[in-house]
Amino acid sequence: MAEKLTSLEQLLDRMDEAREGQNTVSLERLMDTIGRRSFGPMLLLIGVILVSPLSGIPGLPSTMGVAVFLLSLQMLLRRKYIWLPGWILRRSISEEKLATAAGWMRRPARVVDRFLRERLSFLVEGPASWPLALLSLLLAITLPLLEPLPFAASSAGVALTCIGLAMIAHDGVLAVIAYGVVLTVAGVLAWNFL
Secondary structure, eight states, X not given: OOOOOOSHHHHHHHHHHHHTTOSEEEHHHHHHHHOSSXXXXXXXXXXXXXXXXXXXXXXXXXXXXXXXXXXXXXXXXXXXXXXOOHHHHTOEEEHHHHHHHHHXXXXXXXXXXXHOOOBSGGGTXXXXXXXXXXXXXXXXXXXXXXXXXXXXXHHHHHHHHHHHHHHHHTBHHHHHHHHHHHXXXXXXXXXXXX
16 A cells, blocks of 8 residues: 655655656556545645646546546545546556656755645634635636646646645645635636636
8 A cells, every 4th residue: 555645746756656657647557656545645636737837638637637627526525435437547648758757856846845834724624625616626626727728727727736735634734725826716717718
């Protein structure tokens, strides 16, 4: 069983581990490497994928939106194990693109990890995880709308990264930042589409 994730750099290490000896890396392989029992690491993984240059791959933001939608529903239903359909699990990324994305994220990960600590944990634990699940659900719905705009899905990726990190580090400050990012994204969407 994989050791519990506690930082963004550990997630990037697991991404590197998943791609070793592979030409392409499926979401299922990534899930197996980071663990299938915790929603925080999965939201963090998807957030990192969306923040990285991988968000420019056509169809990827919408696919990740479906995955986040399903994860959020399972969080709300208090499921203990994560389930995703086979067509999402089979979605793969070339080893080279995954290596580039992980490498691109290394420096920001070091900076972010320095600020991670357990604080305001009441904002992420117990019943407080439900608003985070609802927030993730809202982000999942917006991802297909953001896909036509080049790299706009990265803003949702920032929020999902914050949510995932808040959940694994019990850092309520990151939850507050995620709420702020989502309000900003909603404002931009409302401004552009209404």
